[in-house]
Amino acid sequence: MRITTELNERLTRVGPGTAMGEVFRRYWIPALLASDIAEPDSPPVRVRLLGEDLVAFRDSAGDVGLLDAHCPHRRAPLFFGRNEECGLRCVYHGWKFDVHGNCVDAPSEPPESQFRFRVGTLSYPTHEAGGIVWTYMGPVDRMPDPPDYEWLRAPAGHLGVSQSNEPCNYLQAVEGGIDTAHSSFAHNNDLSNTSHLRALDTHPRLEVDVADHGFTYASLRRIGGGRIYLRTYQFAMPFMQFRGGLISWQGEPADYPVLHGHVWVPIDDENTAIYNFAYSADPGQPMDPRWFTDHEEEMGRGADHFVEGTHWLKRTPDNDFLIDREVQRTRTFTGIEGVNTQDYAIQTGMGRIVDRSREALGSTDLAISTARRLLLEAADDVAADRTPRGSTPEDHRAMRAGDLLMAEGDDWREMSKDVRQARF
Known part of the structure; x- marks a missing residue:
């Protein structure tokens, strides 16, 4: 499918009333x-989501509210509000709102006034799972049940999550994440090491199976000796990827497989919040917390990599992600520290919204073209008031991803059937 300028606009704009x-x-x-x-009663935080400015707070009972960022009275910022006694109180005139957006007190009005019962503020429903506060921002009568991905069901001690923000459109981030071929190049972090499995075959064969959740896709790399390195992925509509298990850690065989994934959530048209998750796939083996800490450091998402108090990295387009040309010449492919940061440098270097009408897709871009097709399909479904693919728990709860080695000639679908089945 050729992406015209008009289709690119349809795929990338995310504000209210746009197709996506x-x-x-x-x-x-x-x-x-x-x-x-x-x-409970901790300071509220600013949230920008799909081009809307919101404020989140946890009330005295532990419930989470996600409200319009501005008080409906005079549009004062609720970020400066007092979080107290099961409500967020605007400091301008004292109006107070509960997690559902109801005005429960308006002390600047006469005591006998019924005005507060007629005034409320925008509130979106929330659901906590997997260390994340989820929300639904659509029509109430079309609201599906809360998500039920396998990683959200991981037992205590099995899951790690993080967030990092990126200054570009969500679709660039999605397409970078589901592009399996680039890891043979951009993430080749030791140019002297030719044993890395993805470096042994830089042009993997891709196959894609469309499914209820989105699609399953496989990359097959010939690594010698009649063996194939198979990576199976899941793309869950509209912007989540599941990746396969760990083969080794620090040069030693892994005691248990760790599965990974990302959710690329549009902050607005030109910025994206990326939620990163990793979990032990073995119900009886929790994930060593040191592994997740080390993993985040390797990705470039360690605690010291962020501007303090934010989810924005210190390495940015403005400082060229602190590229080291000598390291690039002698040690790594990019000269940029952190696998995650390498992706950000390439994706943001395309511009805030890339012009896809000027690109030329190849054989290893099959997952990317499929994702675009399904996103456009979802836009048509929503416009026709149909339920979009992958939006209900029944669509996505049974899947997982996984890596394995197999012999050339084996059927990857049959060989990976068990590793692609959720266990939790």
Whole structure:
């Protein structure tokens, strides 16, 4: 499918009333990390989501509210509000709102006034799972049940989550994430190491199977000795990827497989919040917390990599992601520290919204073209008031991803059938 300028606009714009904005509003989507509002009556936080400015808070009972960022009285910022006694109180005139947006107190009005019963503020429903506060921003009568991905069912101690923001359109981030071929190049972090499996075959064969959740796709790399390195992925509509298990850690065979994934959530047309998750796939083996800490450091998402108090990296387009040309010449392919940061450098270097009418897709871009086709399909479904693919728990709860080695000539679908089946 050739992406024209008009189709590119349709795929990338996410504000209210846009085609993709209305698609995303038919799914439960991440709004913020639960740890950002960890305690009852803790300070509220700003949230920008699908081009809308919101404020999140956890009330005295532990429930989470996601409200319009501005008080409906005079549009004062609720970010400066007092979080107290099961409500967020605007500091301008004292009006107070509960997690459902109801005005429960308007002390600047006469005591006998019934005005507060006629005034409320925008509130979106929330659901906590997997260390994330999810929200639904669409029509109430079309709201599906909350999400039920396998990683959200991982037992205590099995899951790690993080967030990092990126200054470009969500679709660039999605397409970078589901592009399996680029890892043989951009993430070749030791030019002297030719044993890395993805470096042994830089032009993997891709196959894609469309499914209820979105699609399953496989990359097959010939690595010698009659063996194939198979990576199976899942793309869950509209912007989530599941990746396969860990083969080794620090040069040693892994004691248990760790599965990974990302959710690329539009902040607005030109910025994206990426939620990263990793979980032990073995119900009886929790994930060593040191592994997740080390993994985040390797990705470039360690605690010291962020501007303090934010989810924005210190390495940015403005400082060229601190590229080291000598390291690039002698040690790594990019000269940029952090696998995650390498992706950001390439994706943001395309511009805030890339012009896809000027690109030339190849054989290893099959997952990318399929994702675009399904997103446009979802836009048509929503416009026709049909339920979009992957939006209900029944669509996505049974899947997982996984890597394995197999012999040339084996059927990858049959060989990977068990590793692609959720266990939790």
